[in-house]
Amino acid sequence: MIEQVENPIIEVHDLTVSYDKKPVLWDIDLTLPKGKLIGIIGPNGAGKSTLIKSMLDLVPQSSGFVKMFDQDIKDIRNQISYVPQRESVDWDFPASVLDIVLMGRYGKLGFFKRPRKADKEVAIDSLRKVGMENYLHRQISQLSGGQQQRVFLARSLAQQADLYFMDEPFAGVDAATEKAIIQLLKEMSSDNKTVVVVHHDLQSVTQYFDWVILLNTRLIASGPTNKAFTHELLEETYGGKLTLLTEVADLLKQNELPNREKKVNK
Amino acid sequence: MNAFWIILTGSLVAISCGLLGCYLVLRKMTMIGDAISHSVLPGIVLAFLISGSRDSIPMLIGAGLLGVLSTFLIEFFHRKGKLQTDASIGVTFTWLFAIGVILVSSYTGQVDIDQDCVLYGEIAYVPLDLWITENGINLGPRSVYISGTVLLIIITFIWLGYKELLITTFDPALSVALGISTTIWHYLLMGAVSITTVASFESVGAILVVALLVTPASTAYLLTNNFRKMLYISAFVGVLLSFGGYYLAVWLNGSIAGAMATTGGIIFGLAFIYSKNKQRILQTNPTTASDQINRSI
Ligand SMILES: Nc1ncnc2c1ncn2[C@@H]1O[C@H](COP(=O)(O)OP(=O)(O)O)[C@@H](O)[C@H]1O
Ligand SMILES: [Mg+2]
Numbered sequence: 179m180i181e182q183v184e185n186p187i188i189e190v191h192d193l194t195v196s197y198d199k200k201p202v203l204w205d206i207d208l209t210l211p212k213g214k215l216i217g218i219i220g221p222n223g224a225g226k227s228t229l230i231k232s233m234l235d236l237v238p239q240s241s242g243f244v245k246m247f248d249q250d251i252k253d254i255r256n257q258i259s260y261v262p263q264r265e266s267v268d269w270d271f272p273a274s275v276l277d278i279v280l281m282g283r284y285g286k287l288g289f290f291k292r293p294r295k296a297d298k299e300v301a302i303d304s305l306r307k308v309g310m311e312n313y314l315h316r317q318i319s320q321l322s323g324g325q326q327q328r329v330f331l332a333r334s335l336a337q338q339a340d341l342y343f344m345d346e347p348f349a350g351v352d353a354a355t356e357k358a359i360i361q362l363l364k365e366m367s368s369d370n371k372t373v374v375v376v377h378h379d380l381q382s383v384t385q386y387f388d389w390v391i392l393l394n395t396r397l398i399a400s401g402p403t404n405k406a407f408t409h410e411l412l413e414e415t416y417g418g419k420l421t422l423l424t425e426v427a428d429l430l431k432q433n434e435l436p437n438r439e440k441k442v443n444k
Numbered sequence: 445m446n447a448f449w450i451i452l453t454g455s456l457v458a459i460s461c462g463l464l465g466c467y468l469v470l471r472k473m474t475m476i477g478d479a480i481s482h483s484v485l486p487g488i489v490l491a492f493l494i495s496g497s498r499d500s501i502p503m504l505i506g507a508g509l510l511g512v513l514s515t516f517l518i519e520f521f522h523r524k525g526k527l528q529t530d531a532s533i534g535v536t537f538t539w540l541f542a543i544g545v546i547l548v549s550s551y552t553g554q555v556d557i558d559q560d561c562v563l564y565g566e567i568a569y570v571p572l573d574l575w576i577t578e579n580g581i582n583l584g585p586r587s588v589y590i591s592g593t594v595l596l597i598i599i600t601f602i603w604l605g606y607k608e609l610l611i612t613t614f615d616p617a618l619s620v621a622l623g624i625s626t627t628i629w630h631y632l633l634m635g636a637v638s639i640t641t642v643a644s645f646e647s648v649g650a651i652l653v654v655a656l657l658v659t660p661a662s663t664a665y666l667l668t669n670n671f672r673k674m675l676y677i678s679a680f681v682g683v684l685l686s687f688g689g690y691y692l693a694v695w696l697n698g699s700i701a702g703a704m705a706t707t708g709g710i711i712f713g714l715a716f717i718y719s720k721n722k723q724r725i726l727q728t729n730p731t732t733a734s735d736q737i738n739r740s741i
Binding site: 268 | 470604606607608610611613614615617618619620621622623624665668669670671673674
Protein backbone atom coordinates (compact mmCIF):
# COMPACT_ATOMS: atom_id res chain seq x y z
CA MET A 179 0.00 0.00 0.00
CA ILE A 180 1.99 2.94 -1.23
CA GLU A 181 -0.07 6.02 -1.87
CA GLN A 182 1.45 8.80 -3.96
CA VAL A 183 0.40 12.41 -3.57
CA GLU A 184 0.09 15.42 -5.88
CA ASN A 185 2.54 18.28 -5.23
CA PRO A 186 4.49 16.36 -2.58
CA ILE A 187 6.63 18.20 -0.07
CA ILE A 188 9.08 15.28 -0.07
CA GLU A 189 9.77 13.00 -2.99
CA VAL A 190 11.99 9.97 -2.50
CA HIS A 191 12.84 8.14 -5.70
CA ASP A 192 14.45 4.66 -5.89
CA LEU A 193 16.50 5.34 -2.77
CA THR A 194 18.98 2.68 -1.69
CA VAL A 195 21.41 3.18 1.18
CA SER A 196 24.12 0.75 2.29
CA TYR A 197 26.61 0.61 5.12
CA ASP A 198 29.67 -1.41 4.15
CA LYS A 199 27.91 -2.64 1.00
CA LYS A 200 25.11 -4.11 3.10
CA PRO A 201 21.85 -2.46 2.06
CA VAL A 202 19.97 -0.88 4.96
CA LEU A 203 17.33 0.76 2.82
CA TRP A 204 16.25 -0.90 -0.38
CA ASP A 205 14.63 0.89 -3.29
CA ILE A 206 12.43 3.29 -1.34
CA ASP A 207 9.98 5.18 -3.49
CA LEU A 208 7.49 7.51 -1.84
CA THR A 209 5.91 10.93 -1.82
CA LEU A 210 4.67 12.77 1.26
CA PRO A 211 1.95 15.40 1.63
CA LYS A 212 2.42 18.91 3.00
CA GLY A 213 1.20 20.04 6.41
CA LYS A 214 0.79 16.57 7.88
CA LEU A 215 2.10 14.81 10.97
CA ILE A 216 3.88 11.78 9.53
CA GLY A 217 5.08 8.73 11.47
CA ILE A 218 7.89 6.39 10.42
CA ILE A 219 7.26 3.00 12.01
CA GLY A 220 9.31 -0.17 11.98
CA PRO A 221 11.26 -2.59 14.17
CA ASN A 222 14.73 -1.89 15.57
CA GLY A 223 17.33 -1.70 12.84
CA ALA A 224 14.67 -1.25 10.16
CA GLY A 225 16.49 1.79 8.84
CA LYS A 226 14.18 4.49 10.22
CA SER A 227 16.99 6.75 11.37
CA THR A 228 18.86 6.02 8.18
CA LEU A 229 15.85 7.03 6.09
CA ILE A 230 15.75 10.44 7.77
CA LYS A 231 19.50 10.86 7.57
CA SER A 232 19.65 9.97 3.90
CA MET A 233 16.77 12.32 3.12
CA LEU A 234 18.84 15.07 4.76
CA ASP A 235 21.97 13.92 2.93
CA LEU A 236 23.76 13.09 6.19
CA VAL A 237 24.64 9.63 4.93
CA PRO A 238 25.59 8.90 1.31
CA GLN A 239 22.96 7.40 -0.98
CA SER A 240 23.95 4.38 -3.06
CA SER A 241 21.32 5.23 -5.66
CA GLY A 242 18.21 7.29 -6.14
CA PHE A 243 17.43 10.86 -5.20
CA VAL A 244 15.44 12.91 -2.72
CA LYS A 245 13.71 16.18 -3.41
CA MET A 246 12.08 18.52 -0.92
CA PHE A 247 9.94 21.44 -2.01
CA ASP A 248 10.83 20.16 -5.48
CA GLN A 249 14.46 21.16 -4.90
CA ASP A 250 17.76 19.65 -3.95
CA ILE A 251 18.25 19.47 -0.18
CA LYS A 252 21.49 21.48 -0.37
CA ASP A 253 19.60 24.53 -1.61
CA ILE A 254 16.92 24.55 1.06
CA ARG A 255 18.64 23.54 4.29
CA ASN A 256 17.30 26.75 5.78
CA GLN A 257 13.73 25.52 5.61
CA ILE A 258 14.45 22.17 7.21
CA SER A 259 14.99 21.23 10.82
CA TYR A 260 16.43 18.01 12.18
CA VAL A 261 16.24 16.61 15.71
CA PRO A 262 18.73 13.75 16.09
CA GLN A 263 18.21 10.89 18.52
CA ARG A 264 18.79 12.23 22.01
CA GLU A 265 21.60 9.79 22.77
CA SER A 266 23.55 10.98 19.75
CA VAL A 267 25.11 13.84 21.72
CA ASP A 268 27.11 14.10 24.95
CA TRP A 269 24.86 15.66 27.59
CA ASP A 270 27.85 16.30 29.86
CA PHE A 271 28.99 18.92 27.40
CA PRO A 272 29.72 22.21 29.20
CA ALA A 273 26.80 24.25 27.90
CA SER A 274 23.60 25.82 29.14
CA VAL A 275 20.11 25.24 27.82
CA LEU A 276 20.22 28.61 26.07
CA ASP A 277 23.55 27.78 24.39
CA ILE A 278 22.04 24.66 22.88
CA VAL A 279 18.83 26.30 21.69
CA LEU A 280 20.81 29.12 20.11
CA MET A 281 22.51 26.52 17.91
CA GLY A 282 19.20 26.30 16.10
CA ARG A 283 19.90 29.83 14.85
CA TYR A 284 23.36 29.05 13.47
CA GLY A 285 22.05 28.07 10.05
CA LYS A 286 20.41 31.47 9.64
CA LEU A 287 23.55 33.33 10.72
CA GLY A 288 26.41 33.66 8.28
CA PHE A 289 30.03 32.72 8.86
CA PHE A 290 31.68 34.93 11.55
CA LYS A 291 28.32 36.21 12.83
CA ARG A 292 27.36 35.77 16.47
CA PRO A 293 23.77 35.23 17.61
CA ARG A 294 22.14 38.60 18.26
CA LYS A 295 19.43 39.79 20.58
CA ALA A 296 16.74 38.84 18.10
CA ASP A 297 18.12 35.29 17.95
CA LYS A 298 18.09 35.11 21.70
CA GLU A 299 14.47 36.18 21.74
CA VAL A 300 13.56 33.47 19.26
CA ALA A 301 15.40 30.95 21.44
CA ILE A 302 13.60 32.04 24.60
CA ASP A 303 10.29 32.00 22.80
CA SER A 304 10.96 28.44 21.61
CA LEU A 305 11.79 27.40 25.15
CA ARG A 306 8.53 28.92 26.32
CA LYS A 307 6.64 26.76 23.80
CA VAL A 308 8.08 23.61 25.32
CA GLY A 309 7.61 24.87 28.89
CA MET A 310 11.32 25.25 29.64
CA GLU A 311 11.61 29.06 29.86
CA ASN A 312 12.66 28.81 33.51
CA TYR A 313 15.65 26.64 32.63
CA LEU A 314 17.49 29.14 30.41
CA HIS A 315 20.78 29.01 32.29
CA ARG A 316 20.53 25.46 33.57
CA GLN A 317 23.49 23.26 32.67
CA ILE A 318 22.42 20.58 30.22
CA SER A 319 24.11 17.92 32.35
CA GLN A 320 21.52 18.60 35.04
CA LEU A 321 18.46 17.90 32.88
CA SER A 322 16.27 14.83 33.01
CA GLY A 323 15.66 12.81 29.86
CA GLY A 324 12.35 14.51 29.23
CA GLN A 325 13.89 17.94 29.70
CA GLN A 326 16.73 17.10 27.33
CA GLN A 327 14.21 16.11 24.71
CA ARG A 328 12.32 19.35 25.18
CA VAL A 329 15.53 21.35 24.79
CA PHE A 330 16.17 19.53 21.51
CA LEU A 331 12.65 20.35 20.43
CA ALA A 332 13.10 24.02 21.36
CA ARG A 333 16.30 24.12 19.34
CA SER A 334 14.41 22.73 16.41
CA LEU A 335 11.60 25.30 16.81
CA ALA A 336 14.24 28.05 16.93
CA GLN A 337 15.18 27.10 13.37
CA GLN A 338 11.77 28.38 12.24
CA ALA A 339 11.66 25.80 9.48
CA ASP A 340 8.77 24.55 7.35
CA LEU A 341 9.71 20.89 7.45
CA TYR A 342 10.78 19.05 10.59
CA PHE A 343 12.46 15.67 11.01
CA MET A 344 12.52 14.18 14.50
CA ASP A 345 14.21 10.94 15.45
CA GLU A 346 12.37 9.25 18.34
CA PRO A 347 11.39 12.41 20.23
CA PHE A 348 9.40 10.29 22.68
CA ALA A 349 12.19 7.90 23.60
CA GLY A 350 12.83 7.98 27.33
CA VAL A 351 10.43 10.82 28.11
CA ASP A 352 7.66 10.66 30.70
CA ALA A 353 4.00 10.52 29.77
CA ALA A 354 3.34 14.18 30.58
CA THR A 355 6.16 15.37 28.35
CA GLU A 356 5.01 13.06 25.57
CA LYS A 357 1.55 14.59 25.73
CA ALA A 358 2.95 18.13 25.68
CA ILE A 359 5.21 17.35 22.74
CA ILE A 360 2.51 15.72 20.62
CA GLN A 361 0.22 18.68 21.35
CA LEU A 362 2.92 21.00 20.05
CA LEU A 363 3.52 18.87 16.94
CA LYS A 364 -0.20 18.92 16.18
CA GLU A 365 -0.26 22.69 16.49
CA MET A 366 2.69 22.90 14.13
CA SER A 367 0.99 20.76 11.54
CA SER A 368 -2.19 22.82 11.78
CA ASP A 369 0.08 25.81 11.00
CA ASN A 370 0.83 24.00 7.74
CA LYS A 371 4.26 22.79 8.88
CA THR A 372 5.17 19.26 7.93
CA VAL A 373 6.53 17.06 10.71
CA VAL A 374 8.14 13.66 10.11
CA VAL A 375 8.63 11.62 13.28
CA VAL A 376 10.36 8.29 13.87
CA HIS A 377 8.13 6.49 16.31
CA HIS A 378 8.41 3.31 18.32
CA ASP A 379 5.20 2.79 20.20
CA LEU A 380 2.51 1.13 18.08
CA GLN A 381 -0.22 1.88 20.62
CA SER A 382 -0.29 5.62 20.00
CA VAL A 383 0.15 5.65 16.22
CA THR A 384 -3.51 6.11 15.32
CA GLN A 385 -3.95 8.96 17.81
CA TYR A 386 -0.79 10.78 16.76
CA PHE A 387 -0.30 10.58 13.02
CA ASP A 388 -2.16 11.63 9.88
CA TRP A 389 0.14 9.62 7.66
CA VAL A 390 2.20 6.52 8.30
CA ILE A 391 5.31 5.02 6.71
CA LEU A 392 5.92 1.35 7.52
CA LEU A 393 9.52 0.40 6.99
CA ASN A 394 11.68 -2.66 7.27
CA THR A 395 14.62 -2.16 4.93
CA ARG A 396 12.00 -2.15 2.17
CA LEU A 397 9.09 0.21 2.16
CA ILE A 398 6.01 -1.76 3.25
CA ALA A 399 3.46 1.03 3.25
CA SER A 400 3.07 4.78 2.98
CA GLY A 401 -0.35 6.32 3.22
CA PRO A 402 -3.02 7.91 5.41
CA THR A 403 -3.02 6.24 8.81
CA ASN A 404 -6.42 4.59 8.39
CA LYS A 405 -5.28 2.91 5.15
CA ALA A 406 -1.65 2.08 5.92
CA PHE A 407 -1.81 1.12 9.58
CA THR A 408 -3.51 -2.21 9.17
CA HIS A 409 -2.91 -5.54 10.81
CA GLU A 410 -1.68 -7.27 7.65
CA LEU A 411 0.77 -4.51 6.77
CA LEU A 412 2.06 -4.40 10.35
CA GLU A 413 2.58 -8.13 10.28
CA GLU A 414 4.52 -7.76 7.06
CA THR A 415 6.64 -5.04 8.70
CA TYR A 416 7.36 -6.85 11.93
CA GLY A 417 7.34 -10.39 10.58
CA GLY A 418 6.03 -13.01 12.95
CA LYS A 419 7.16 -10.98 15.92
CA LEU A 420 4.15 -8.71 15.83
CA THR A 421 1.90 -10.75 18.10
CA LEU A 422 4.66 -10.89 20.66
CA LEU A 423 5.20 -7.19 20.26
CA THR A 424 1.59 -6.17 20.71
CA GLU A 425 1.26 -8.48 23.68
CA VAL A 426 4.23 -6.83 25.35
CA ALA A 427 2.88 -3.42 24.46
CA ASP A 428 -0.51 -4.31 25.92
CA LEU A 429 1.12 -5.47 29.10
CA LEU A 430 3.10 -2.27 29.34
CA LYS A 431 -0.02 -0.26 28.84
CA GLN A 432 -1.89 -2.09 31.56
CA ASN A 433 0.84 -1.72 34.12
CA GLU A 434 1.86 1.77 32.97
CA LEU A 435 5.39 1.57 34.30
CA PRO A 436 5.96 4.43 36.76
CA ASN A 437 9.46 5.20 35.52
CA ARG A 438 9.61 5.29 31.76
CA GLU A 439 12.91 7.15 31.79
CA LYS A 440 14.68 3.82 31.89
CA LYS A 441 12.98 2.59 28.76
CA VAL A 442 15.27 4.22 26.23
CA ASN A 443 14.80 2.95 22.72
CA LYS A 444 17.71 2.84 20.36
CA MET B 445 65.52 38.43 32.35
CA ASN B 446 66.11 34.83 31.26
CA ALA B 447 63.37 33.66 33.57
CA PHE B 448 61.01 36.18 32.01
CA TRP B 449 61.65 34.97 28.45
CA ILE B 450 61.38 31.32 29.36
CA ILE B 451 58.14 31.77 31.28
CA LEU B 452 56.73 33.99 28.54
CA THR B 453 57.51 31.45 25.82
CA GLY B 454 56.16 28.62 27.94
CA SER B 455 52.97 30.54 28.63
CA LEU B 456 52.37 31.46 25.01
CA VAL B 457 52.75 27.85 23.96
CA ALA B 458 50.68 26.54 26.85
CA ILE B 459 47.84 28.95 26.12
CA SER B 460 47.67 27.86 22.46
CA CYS B 461 47.70 24.23 23.49
CA GLY B 462 45.20 24.83 26.28
CA LEU B 463 42.67 26.50 24.00
CA LEU B 464 42.84 23.82 21.32
CA GLY B 465 42.94 21.14 24.00
CA CYS B 466 39.42 22.10 25.07
CA TYR B 467 38.14 21.07 21.66
CA LEU B 468 40.18 17.87 21.66
CA VAL B 469 38.90 16.87 25.10
CA LEU B 470 35.26 17.51 24.22
CA ARG B 471 35.61 15.73 20.88
CA LYS B 472 37.23 12.80 22.71
CA MET B 473 40.21 13.20 20.41
CA THR B 474 43.10 13.90 22.74
CA MET B 475 44.99 10.91 21.43
CA ILE B 476 44.75 12.31 17.93
CA GLY B 477 46.34 15.42 19.39
CA ASP B 478 49.14 13.24 20.70
CA ALA B 479 49.46 11.57 17.33
CA ILE B 480 49.68 14.88 15.50
CA SER B 481 52.24 16.27 17.88
CA HIS B 482 54.52 13.37 16.98
CA SER B 483 53.77 13.06 13.28
CA VAL B 484 54.68 16.64 12.47
CA LEU B 485 58.34 15.83 13.11
CA PRO B 486 59.20 14.64 9.58
CA GLY B 487 57.38 17.68 8.23
CA ILE B 488 59.58 20.00 10.25
CA VAL B 489 62.77 18.23 9.27
CA LEU B 490 61.83 18.16 5.60
CA ALA B 491 61.01 21.86 5.79
CA PHE B 492 64.51 22.46 7.21
CA LEU B 493 66.12 20.38 4.52
CA ILE B 494 64.20 21.92 1.64
CA SER B 495 64.32 25.55 2.72
CA GLY B 496 67.79 25.20 4.23
CA SER B 497 66.92 27.56 7.04
CA ARG B 498 65.24 27.79 10.39
CA ASP B 499 62.56 30.08 9.04
CA SER B 500 59.29 29.54 10.81
CA ILE B 501 57.04 29.80 7.77
CA PRO B 502 58.29 26.65 5.99
CA MET B 503 58.29 24.89 9.35
CA LEU B 504 54.68 25.79 10.00
CA ILE B 505 53.68 24.69 6.51
CA GLY B 506 55.61 21.43 6.77
CA ALA B 507 54.11 20.64 10.16
CA GLY B 508 50.63 21.65 9.05
CA LEU B 509 50.80 19.34 6.04
CA LEU B 510 52.08 16.38 8.03
CA GLY B 511 49.55 16.94 10.79
CA VAL B 512 46.68 16.93 8.35
CA LEU B 513 48.20 13.95 6.52
CA SER B 514 48.36 11.94 9.74
CA THR B 515 44.76 12.88 10.57
CA PHE B 516 43.79 11.73 7.12
CA LEU B 517 45.70 8.45 7.44
CA ILE B 518 44.13 7.73 10.83
CA GLU B 519 40.66 8.20 9.34
CA PHE B 520 41.60 6.22 6.27
CA PHE B 521 42.83 3.13 8.13
CA HIS B 522 39.83 3.33 10.42
CA ARG B 523 37.21 3.73 7.67
CA LYS B 524 38.66 1.66 4.84
CA GLY B 525 40.65 -0.85 6.84
CA LYS B 526 38.05 -1.30 9.61
CA LEU B 527 40.85 -0.83 12.09
CA GLN B 528 39.91 0.44 15.56
CA THR B 529 40.61 4.14 16.01
CA ASP B 530 43.19 3.68 18.75
CA ALA B 531 45.12 1.08 16.75
CA SER B 532 44.92 3.29 13.72
CA ILE B 533 46.34 6.20 15.71
CA GLY B 534 49.10 4.02 17.14
CA VAL B 535 50.22 2.76 13.76
CA THR B 536 50.13 6.13 12.05
CA PHE B 537 51.94 8.35 14.47
CA THR B 538 54.70 6.00 15.52
CA TRP B 539 55.49 5.37 11.90
CA LEU B 540 55.62 9.05 10.95
CA PHE B 541 57.52 9.95 14.09
CA ALA B 542 60.04 7.18 13.39
CA ILE B 543 60.66 8.61 9.93
CA GLY B 544 61.23 11.96 11.60
CA VAL B 545 63.71 10.42 14.01
CA ILE B 546 65.62 8.80 11.16
CA LEU B 547 65.69 12.08 9.27
CA VAL B 548 66.95 13.98 12.29
CA SER B 549 69.64 11.45 13.11
CA SER B 550 70.94 11.03 9.58
CA TYR B 551 70.96 14.72 8.69
CA THR B 552 72.16 16.13 12.00
CA GLY B 553 75.03 17.81 10.20
CA GLN B 554 72.72 19.75 7.95
CA VAL B 555 69.80 20.23 10.27
CA ASP B 556 70.23 22.57 13.14
CA ILE B 557 68.19 20.47 15.58
CA ASP B 558 69.22 17.45 17.56
CA GLN B 559 67.34 14.48 18.88
CA ASP B 560 67.42 15.56 22.50
CA CYS B 561 65.84 18.89 21.80
CA VAL B 562 63.19 17.28 19.61
CA LEU B 563 62.27 14.81 22.30
CA TYR B 564 62.66 16.90 25.41
CA GLY B 565 62.48 20.50 24.25
CA GLU B 566 64.98 23.28 24.60
CA ILE B 567 63.08 25.93 26.47
CA ALA B 568 66.10 26.60 28.67
CA TYR B 569 67.94 27.81 25.57
CA VAL B 570 65.17 30.14 24.47
CA PRO B 571 66.97 33.28 25.73
CA LEU B 572 70.13 32.31 23.79
CA ASP B 573 68.53 32.32 20.36
CA LEU B 574 67.98 36.03 19.91
CA TRP B 575 66.52 37.93 17.01
CA ILE B 576 68.98 40.70 16.24
CA THR B 577 68.25 43.09 13.36
CA GLU B 578 70.82 44.18 10.79
CA ASN B 579 71.36 47.37 12.75
CA GLY B 580 72.23 45.29 15.76
CA ILE B 581 69.06 45.94 17.70
CA ASN B 582 68.18 43.08 20.04
CA LEU B 583 64.49 42.22 19.69
CA GLY B 584 64.50 39.38 22.19
CA PRO B 585 64.32 35.61 21.70
CA ARG B 586 63.00 34.32 18.40
CA SER B 587 60.88 31.65 20.09
CA VAL B 588 58.76 34.34 21.66
CA TYR B 589 57.85 35.62 18.21
CA ILE B 590 57.08 32.17 16.87
CA SER B 591 54.92 31.21 19.87
CA GLY B 592 53.31 34.63 19.87
CA THR B 593 52.40 34.40 16.19
CA VAL B 594 51.00 30.92 16.63
CA LEU B 595 48.92 32.04 19.59
CA LEU B 596 47.59 34.94 17.53
CA ILE B 597 46.64 32.53 14.74
CA ILE B 598 44.89 30.20 17.20
CA ILE B 599 42.95 33.00 18.89
CA THR B 600 41.86 34.39 15.52
CA PHE B 601 40.83 30.92 14.39
CA ILE B 602 38.71 30.29 17.49
CA TRP B 603 37.28 33.80 17.44
CA LEU B 604 36.20 33.58 13.81
CA GLY B 605 35.04 29.99 13.92
CA TYR B 606 33.61 29.99 17.42
CA LYS B 607 30.10 28.83 16.63
CA GLU B 608 31.16 26.45 13.87
CA LEU B 609 33.72 24.79 16.16
CA LEU B 610 31.16 24.61 18.95
CA ILE B 611 28.37 23.01 16.95
CA THR B 612 30.59 20.56 15.05
CA THR B 613 31.92 19.47 18.44
CA PHE B 614 28.60 19.14 20.23
CA ASP B 615 26.29 17.87 17.50
CA PRO B 616 27.93 16.94 14.19
CA ALA B 617 24.68 15.61 12.72
CA LEU B 618 22.84 18.87 13.29
CA SER B 619 25.71 20.92 11.95
CA VAL B 620 25.73 18.98 8.68
CA ALA B 621 21.96 19.36 8.50
CA LEU B 622 22.46 23.11 8.89
CA GLY B 623 25.04 23.11 6.10
CA ILE B 624 28.13 23.48 8.32
CA SER B 625 30.72 20.97 7.13
CA THR B 626 32.12 18.82 9.92
CA THR B 627 34.91 17.59 7.66
CA ILE B 628 36.23 21.06 6.90
CA TRP B 629 36.21 22.11 10.54
CA HIS B 630 37.78 18.81 11.61
CA TYR B 631 40.73 19.36 9.30
CA LEU B 632 41.02 23.06 10.16
CA LEU B 633 41.20 22.14 13.82
CA MET B 634 43.79 19.46 13.15
CA GLY B 635 45.79 21.96 11.08
CA ALA B 636 45.66 24.37 14.02
CA VAL B 637 46.85 21.63 16.38
CA SER B 638 49.71 20.88 13.97
CA ILE B 639 51.08 24.41 13.83
CA THR B 640 50.71 24.76 17.59
CA THR B 641 52.79 21.66 17.94
CA VAL B 642 55.63 23.31 16.07
CA ALA B 643 55.80 26.11 18.58
CA SER B 644 55.59 23.57 21.40
CA PHE B 645 58.40 21.48 19.95
CA GLU B 646 60.79 24.34 20.53
CA SER B 647 59.83 24.53 24.16
CA VAL B 648 58.72 21.24 25.60
CA GLY B 649 59.55 18.68 22.92
CA ALA B 650 57.46 16.03 21.25
CA ILE B 651 56.90 13.82 24.25
CA LEU B 652 55.41 16.42 26.55
CA VAL B 653 53.33 18.43 24.09
CA VAL B 654 50.41 16.19 24.77
CA ALA B 655 50.57 17.19 28.44
CA LEU B 656 50.00 20.79 27.42
CA LEU B 657 47.19 19.82 25.06
CA VAL B 658 45.33 17.63 27.50
CA THR B 659 46.08 18.59 31.11
CA PRO B 660 44.94 22.26 31.22
CA ALA B 661 41.81 21.45 29.19
CA SER B 662 40.92 18.48 31.39
CA THR B 663 41.46 20.60 34.49
CA ALA B 664 39.15 23.27 33.09
CA TYR B 665 36.57 20.63 32.19
CA LEU B 666 36.41 19.56 35.83
CA LEU B 667 36.04 23.12 37.07
CA THR B 668 33.28 24.57 34.92
CA ASN B 669 30.09 23.81 33.06
CA ASN B 670 30.46 26.74 30.73
CA PHE B 671 32.39 26.30 27.51
CA ARG B 672 33.63 29.89 27.30
CA LYS B 673 34.91 29.69 30.88
CA MET B 674 36.51 26.36 30.07
CA LEU B 675 38.61 28.10 27.39
CA TYR B 676 39.68 30.85 29.83
CA ILE B 677 40.47 28.47 32.68
CA SER B 678 42.45 26.21 30.39
CA ALA B 679 44.53 29.16 29.17
CA PHE B 680 45.05 30.31 32.74
CA VAL B 681 46.18 26.86 33.85
CA GLY B 682 48.66 26.98 30.96
CA VAL B 683 50.20 30.19 32.32
CA LEU B 684 50.19 28.78 35.82
CA LEU B 685 52.06 25.64 34.84
CA SER B 686 54.68 27.69 32.99
CA PHE B 687 55.38 29.74 36.10
CA GLY B 688 55.21 26.79 38.44
CA GLY B 689 57.23 24.62 36.10
CA TYR B 690 60.02 27.15 35.74
CA TYR B 691 60.51 27.68 39.45
CA LEU B 692 60.15 23.99 40.24
CA ALA B 693 62.88 23.28 37.69
CA VAL B 694 65.14 25.96 39.14
CA TRP B 695 64.57 24.58 42.62
CA LEU B 696 65.24 20.98 41.60
CA ASN B 697 67.87 22.00 39.05
CA GLY B 698 66.08 19.77 36.53
CA SER B 699 64.35 19.87 33.17
CA ILE B 700 61.99 22.79 32.72
CA ALA B 701 59.74 20.90 30.29
CA GLY B 702 59.44 18.02 32.73
CA ALA B 703 58.70 20.38 35.59
CA MET B 704 56.01 22.16 33.54
CA ALA B 705 54.22 18.90 32.77
CA THR B 706 54.60 17.83 36.41
CA THR B 707 53.11 21.09 37.65
CA GLY B 708 50.24 20.59 35.21
CA GLY B 709 49.62 17.18 36.70
CA ILE B 710 49.60 18.61 40.23
CA ILE B 711 47.14 21.34 39.25
CA PHE B 712 44.93 18.71 37.65
CA GLY B 713 45.06 16.60 40.83
CA LEU B 714 44.02 19.55 42.97
CA ALA B 715 41.17 20.39 40.60
CA PHE B 716 40.05 16.77 40.70
CA ILE B 717 39.95 16.68 44.50
CA TYR B 718 38.14 20.04 44.54
CA SER B 719 35.47 18.98 42.04
CA LYS B 720 34.88 15.66 43.80
CA ASN B 721 34.40 17.45 47.11
CA LYS B 722 32.05 19.94 45.54
CA GLN B 723 29.94 17.11 44.16
CA ARG B 724 29.85 15.39 47.52
CA ILE B 725 28.76 18.55 49.32
CA LEU B 726 26.02 19.05 46.73
CA GLN B 727 24.86 15.49 47.20
CA THR B 728 24.85 15.51 50.98
CA ASN B 729 23.20 18.90 51.32
CA PRO B 730 19.67 18.33 50.08
CA THR B 731 18.53 21.97 49.89
CA THR B 732 21.18 23.06 47.44
CA ALA B 733 21.30 19.64 45.84
CA SER B 734 17.64 19.59 44.94
CA ASP B 735 18.10 22.97 43.32
CA GLN B 736 21.32 22.16 41.51
CA ILE B 737 20.77 18.60 40.45
CA ASN B 738 17.10 18.69 39.83
CA ARG B 739 16.72 15.65 37.70
CA SER B 740 12.97 15.40 37.84
CA ILE B 741 10.58 17.32 35.65
N1 LIG C 1 27.11 4.19 10.86
C1 LIG C 1 26.72 2.91 10.64
N2 LIG C 1 27.60 2.01 10.16
C2 LIG C 1 27.24 0.74 9.92
N3 LIG C 1 26.00 0.26 10.10
C3 LIG C 1 25.06 1.09 10.57
C4 LIG C 1 25.36 2.47 10.87
N4 LIG C 1 24.24 3.06 11.31
C5 LIG C 1 23.28 2.13 11.30
N5 LIG C 1 23.75 0.94 10.85
C6 LIG C 1 22.97 -0.29 10.67
O1 LIG C 1 21.93 0.02 9.78
C7 LIG C 1 20.74 -0.60 10.19
C8 LIG C 1 19.64 0.42 10.32
O2 LIG C 1 19.96 1.32 11.34
P1 LIG C 1 18.99 2.50 11.80
O3 LIG C 1 18.64 3.32 10.62
O4 LIG C 1 19.65 3.20 12.93
O5 LIG C 1 17.72 1.71 12.31
P2 LIG C 1 16.50 2.20 13.20
O6 LIG C 1 16.63 3.68 13.40
O7 LIG C 1 15.29 1.81 12.42
O8 LIG C 1 16.57 1.42 14.48
C9 LIG C 1 21.04 -1.33 11.48
O9 LIG C 1 21.24 -2.69 11.16
C10 LIG C 1 22.30 -0.71 11.96
O10 LIG C 1 23.07 -1.64 12.66
MG1 LIG D 1 17.00 4.86 15.07
